Amino acid sequence: MNLILLTSADVIDSHHRVRLSGRRHRHILEILHAQKGDRLTVGLLNSKMGQAEVVAIDKNSVELEVNLENNPPLALALTLILALPRPQVVKRVLQSASSLGIKNIIFLNCFRVEKSLWQSSTLRSEEIKEQLILGLEQAKDTILPDVLLRKSFTAFVEEELPALIKGTLPVVAHPGSGQVCPRNVRQPVTLVIGPEGGLIDFELDRLRQMGFENVDLGERIYKVETVLPFLVGRLF
Amino acid sequence: MNLILLTSADVIDSHHRVRLSGRRHRHILEILHAQKGDRLTVGLLNSKMGQAEVVAIDKNSVELEVNLENNPPLALALTLILALPRPQVVKRVLQSASSLGIKNIIFLNCFRVEKSLWQSSTLRSEEIKEQLILGLEQAKDTILPDVLLRKSFTAFVEEELPALIKGTLPVVAHPGSGQVCPRNVRQPVTLVIGPEGGLIDFELDRLRQMGFENVDLGERIYKVETVLPFLVGRLF
Incomplete structure (x- = not known):
């Protein structure tokens, strides 16, 4: 997972903040060992890509502050x-x-x-x-x-x-x-x-x-x- | 398995006849449904390729009459x-x-x-x-x-x-x-x-x-x- 793929269902605050649990949360916690303040590569399904900052993480979920400004690679x-x-x-x-x-x-x-x-x-x-x-x-x-x-x-x-x-x-x-x-x-x-x-x-x-x-x-x-x-x- | 790969250990009669059991036999029997007289593509490990005729087949083994005359593809x-x-x-x-x-x-x-x-x-x-x-x-x-x-x-x-x-x-x-x-x-x-x-x-x-x-x-x-x-x- 070189990019955390987000969907509109993950959004908890109009466009800027998402909360993840399940597979992506486990990956961020257990593989990336991400901590508060870390930056991750993210993208919104069928939309733009960018960076996200970990604003909260515990064993149940992770919250990210998302900034999407790049286009995905050409098809x-x-x-x-x-x-x-x-x-x-x-x-x-x-x-x-x-x-x-x-x-x-x-x-x-x-x-x-x-x-x-x-x-x-x-x-x-x-x-x-x-x-x-x-x-x-x-x-x-x-x-x-x-x-x-x-x-x-x-x-x-x-x-x-x-x-x-x-x-x-x-x-x-x-x-x-x-x-x-x-x-x-x-x-x-x-x-x-x-x-x-x-x-x-x-x-x-x-x-x-x-x-x-x-x-x-x-x-x-x-x-x-x-x-x-x-x-x-x-x-x- | 597009070619049956033989080794010198399979040979039962100087160079011309081989007997196979195990994985290759099962493939010939169950996937290719080969019968006596059928011809198969074979090759000898680290050597030439060619055709083999099924001369005997039962649920335990298969015997092939082998004719190797082609070179393997270029490396x-x-x-x-x-x-x-x-x-x-x-x-x-x-x-x-x-x-x-x-x-x-x-x-x-x-x-x-x-x-x-x-x-x-x-x-x-x-x-x-x-x-x-x-x-x-x-x-x-x-x-x-x-x-x-x-x-x-x-x-x-x-x-x-x-x-x-x-x-x-x-x-x-x-x-x-x-x-x-x-x-x-x-x-x-x-x-x-x-x-x-x-x-x-x-x-x-x-x-x-x-x-x-x-x-x-x-x-x-x-x-x-x-x-x-x-x-x-x-x-x-």
Whole structure:
């Protein structure tokens, strides 16, 4: 937690003072060992960042005097479309994507996605938000990403994708395609990452028809947790 | 497991036939649902890769007829020097580094590394090897990385680092340094990643004296699991 993320529900005195208990209080008390007068890096969810002074702290709660004057870091110009992975991977990818500054994440159904994965409790909106917030706290950001769940590949591709990719470079990470991944692109990107075992030809064809290019990362096959930051480092 | 990694201990008939039980057998039986006559991707540890035919399989073991004729993918020209992280992170980083093709990994002590971390059982050589093998099986590689543990920053920097960085681009990932990370370098790299909280000035100064450049990844702070593939994607 490199930034304490506040919400309007924490405010006890119009905009300037907040009281925290629970996870953030424990972090401030037990990890940061903060004392009265110490200054902490804070941010208001979907708003500005800044500093806060500890004005009171005990074993139940902490009160901070908050001064928010900085903008959060720029968002990454990337829309991530990801074949729904297993629950543990969903969690790690949400955290990682959030820390990387990705603000648009779409979990998509594909032929090789096990249908039972859509029942996972990790896809409940509160659980998704929890992981996204961990990513924001890690990266020092305040802007909560949007996460969409799309259970029909065809409906998504036909009805939503055309508008999404407008003005972006649309790429699919697909092993063995032979096309080298572009570097240092100066435009927004829409990135599709398929499931374990890959997208099937029908899916790749549909995306190609929409204008997507397959890009290849060489002979190695990476886990989605690895390939996402790898591609962000490569593309931007 | 995109490749079944074999060792010479699995061989039951000079070079051509292997018998597997345990984890790899279960994977072949329960995940791949392989039957007699099926062909699998295999590799021999620290040697070649190829195909194997299932010649016998039951609930106790599987026998494969192996044909190894391909070279493993090229190693990544990167030496990774990493401030020792927490045990769970050690595991994930070993797997990820191994899958990325990194063949030289050094866990280093630094001022902000908790000394108790050096007692972790994850640093036992068998446990390290287990994670490295998971990475090789993921990426389809056979060459086991070397992992060194160095508990004295100063001794390592003075006695070993000069030879290690010879002919390489030596860089330290350090937030706030202002130097943009180089892209698409065409030479070997020695990469230092500091601990949570960063390297201290003394450590940064010592590395700078040796010829290291600090490189900056922007305002965000990433977890080591995220920053490693990010940097590999960016640098190569």
